[in-house]
Amino acid sequence: MARPRNCRQVASMPGNDYFKPGGVPLSALEQVILTVDEFEAIRLADLENLYQEQAAEKMKVSRQTFGRIIDSAHQKVAEALVKGKALKIEGGEFKMAAMRKFKCYECQYTWDLPYGTGRPESCPSCKSGKVQRTQEERGYAGRFDRGQSRCFRGPQPRE
Ligand SMILES: [Zn+2]
Structure with a gap:
């Protein structure tokens, strides 16, 4: 088996x-x-x-x-x-790592990083150090999910 x-x-x-x-x-x-x-x-x-x-x-x-x-x-x-x-x-068999969202308060740029990678020191767009984690979290592959992946997991609703 x-x-x-x-x-x-x-x-x-x-x-x-x-x-x-x-x-x-x-x-x-x-x-x-x-x-x-x-x-x-x-x-x-x-x-x-x-x-x-x-x-x-x-x-x-x-x-x-x-x-x-x-x-x-x-x-x-x-x-x-x-x-x-x-x-x-497209598709495949995968699970998206849970992501943390960060925002730059200098240029408003937002980006995602997987957990376990540490807090970014500066904004990848303008290099400012005014970066903050935002509350919104994503563990979602969006348009890449075509219902083909058995273990794909979409966003978990938060209470
Ligand atoms: Zn920036």
Whole structure:
């Protein structure tokens, strides 16, 4: 019997969810779907340069599972790049880390950080130190949830 799978933990959602080759109409393109957990694996392993053990820990999966996710992710990105396909980031099996919201009182910029990352020293937009945590919390992946993820959890209503 298969062991129930741990939910894959994702710290941040993709800023863009669609990439396509320039100059080709979308209707003429095949598309590759990269799941949000695969996107997160690329972010951790290839951008943050974490070892697979560390990256697996962050996503709360085994190293073997992480290896499968990153292999699949690399394959899809390579297919899109080499064959000139559109790349769409959507769905998958993941849980969004609970986020804390911060606000800059200098320029009104707001942004989210996952728990456990510490309080930001300055505003990422204007570098002012007048940053405050706001009460609003988000653990919500919004438009990325297309009902495909079994362990996706939307925002918990607060009393
Ligand atoms: Zn600011």
